[in-house]
Amino acid sequence: MIQHDINYYKNFDSIAKEVLQLLSQTIEVNTFFLSIVNPTKSFTIKSFNRHAKLICDGDVLPYNMVFCKLVAENGAEPLVIPSLAEHALTSGHPVTRFIGNGSFMGAPLIYDGKVLGTLCAFDIKPYDFKQYDLTLIKSLASLACQTLILENGIIRDALSNLYNRNFVYHYLDYNPDKRNVEMAILYIDLNHFKFFNDSFGHDIGDSVIKKTAECLLQNVPDDSHVARIGGDEFIVLIQPSQGEDLMKSTQYSAELLLKRLSTMPILINGNDYFITASLGISFYPHDGTDMDALLKKADRMMYMEKESRQKEDDHHLSGK
Numbered sequence: 001m002i003q004h005d006i007n008y009y010k011n012f013d014s015i016a017k018e019v020l021q022l023l024s025q026t027i028e029v030n031t032f033f034l035s036i037v038n039p040t041k042s043f044t045i046k047s048f049n050r051h052a053k054l055i056c057d058g059d060v061l062p063y064n065m066v067f068c069k070l071v072a073e074n075g076a077e078p079l080v081i082p083s084l085a086e087h088a089l090t091s092g093h094p095v096t097r098f099i100g101n102g103s104f105m106g107a108p109l110i111y112d113g114k115v116l117g118t119l120c121a122f123d124i125k126p127y128d129f130k131q132y133d134l135t136l137i138k139s140l141a142s143l144a145c146q147t148l149i150l151e152n153g154i155i156r157d158a159l160s161n162l163y164n165r166n167f168v169y170h171y172l173d174y175n176p177d178k179r180n181v182e183m184a185i186l187y188i189d190l191n192h193f194k195f196f197n198d199s200f201g202h203d204i205g206d207s208v209i210k211k212t213a214e215c216l217l218q219n220v221p222d223d224s225h226v227a228r229i230g231g232d233e234f235i236v237l238i239q240p241s242q243g244e245d246l247m248k249s250t251q252y253s254a255e256l257l258l259k260r261l262s263t264m265p266i267l268i269n270g271n272d273y274f275i276t277a278s279l280g281i282s283f284y285p286h287d288g289t290d291m292d293a294l295l296k297k298a299d300r301m302m303y304m305e306k307e308s309r310q311k312e313d314d315h316h317l318s319g320k
Contacts, residue, residue: 002036002116002148003043008167008174009151016046016147019119019140024048027105027133029123031055034144035068035167036117042066045117054122065094067122069108072115078107078134078141083126098136103127104133107141111149119144159206160213163227167290168235171225183239184250188216189258189306191276192233200268208232208266208275219260221253235295246283254279278306 006012020032020121031054033047044059063069064261070089084090084161085101096102108118119141121133172179190212197205209232216226216234238253240246260275265272280301282288287297 002152003045003162005152005155006036006045008155009148010154012147012151013046016144019049019144020046022140023119023121023137024050026104026136027121027127029127031122032120033122034109034117034119035066037063037066037068037072037115039063040120042068042135054124054254058314067093067104067106068118068120071108071118074108074111076108077137078105080105080134082128099124099197101126103129105129105137108174109141109145109148111145116145129247152164157228160209160228162213162234163225165227165229167225168227168229168295169236170290171237178239181239182246183237184246184253185248185282185284185294185298186236186238186254186257187280187282187295187302188234188236189268189278189302190261191278191306191309193232193275196266196268196273204268211264211266212261213277214262215260216257217304219257221249235298236247250281250283254281276309278302278309280305 016034019034022035023032024265029051030050031047031215034045036045041063042061044055047055047057049055060183067079067090079089081087081090081104083095083101084096084104089236090104091094100123102124103126104120104122106118108115109117109119119137121129121137155163157164164284167174175281190208193205193208196208209228212232212234213226213228218237220226220236221238221241223239227235227237228236236253236257238246238250240249258279262276265274267273280298280303282294282297284294288294
């Protein structure tokens with residue numbers, strides 16, 4: 001997620017530059033870089049090259065082919081390799097075979113026991129790293145990691161890991177290029193969510209929120225943004241593909257989401273339970289040019305649907 005969100009972080013870029021600059025003033029290797037890693041790839045967020053451009057901003061490499069993988073597998077302490085050709089972990093590594101020899105030091109960015117990325121120093125010639133270098137890179141990796149976590153918390157919901165209310169309200173500020181593009185806003189509210197909290201406890205309620213988040217992410221159109229703006233309320237921001245009728249495609253997406261949610265089993269104490277949702281839609285710029293107006297319109301449409309559904313339920317329960 002961090003790779004996709006990095007453009008929304010306000011303070012990270014300046015912190016990353018300062019971190020790499022401090023390293024370059026102390027350690028005399030050619031390259032320093034910050035990367036985000038996942039099980040398939042390594043993404044370079046920010047780099048500094050003294051002379052030769054060995055690593056550049058935006059580089060994406062297979063995770064199994066980079067030294068960052070070795071850092072992630074090394075635990076909490078920095079991995080220090082003064083001579084790549086002489087170290088057991090790197091002597092036969094594809095990178096070493098390609099460059100001949102070099103040096104590398106990397107510290108993991110760890111949060112809640114998970115490695116988010118790495119802060120690394122690299123050169124195509126051996127280098128004798130000092131103990132101070134290890135201490136410095138470990139401390140700066142911690143600083144970079146905490147900055148990432150704080151920035152992530154500004155735009156992400158902690159429970160569902162979806163975007164949050166702040167992200168939605170500032171979406172057009174984050175993406176000024178989208179102001180000239182049509183967009184649909186789906187406002188989704190779960191029906192009878194209180195039943196799960198009251199009957200089974202808040203842990204079950206939290207699991208319902210998480211499963212709802214997964215369901216939405218799996219079924220929204222490509223390039224959509226899914227957010228939880230509070231409680232059991234979710235937002236989906238949809239932009240049309242080129243040449244696509246936004247109104248028709250949005251209606252199709254809305255019906256699909258409601259169907260998927262209503263057929264998603266929630267296992268509680270050996271029994272399957274199902275949820276339904278109410279949904280309202282507004283369109284940018286037809287229904288408003290600021291997010292507050294768009295959300296209010298979609299919210300009103302959602303409550304009209306919810307009230308209509310409640311009247312139908314009451315009608316059936318009364319036997320009429």
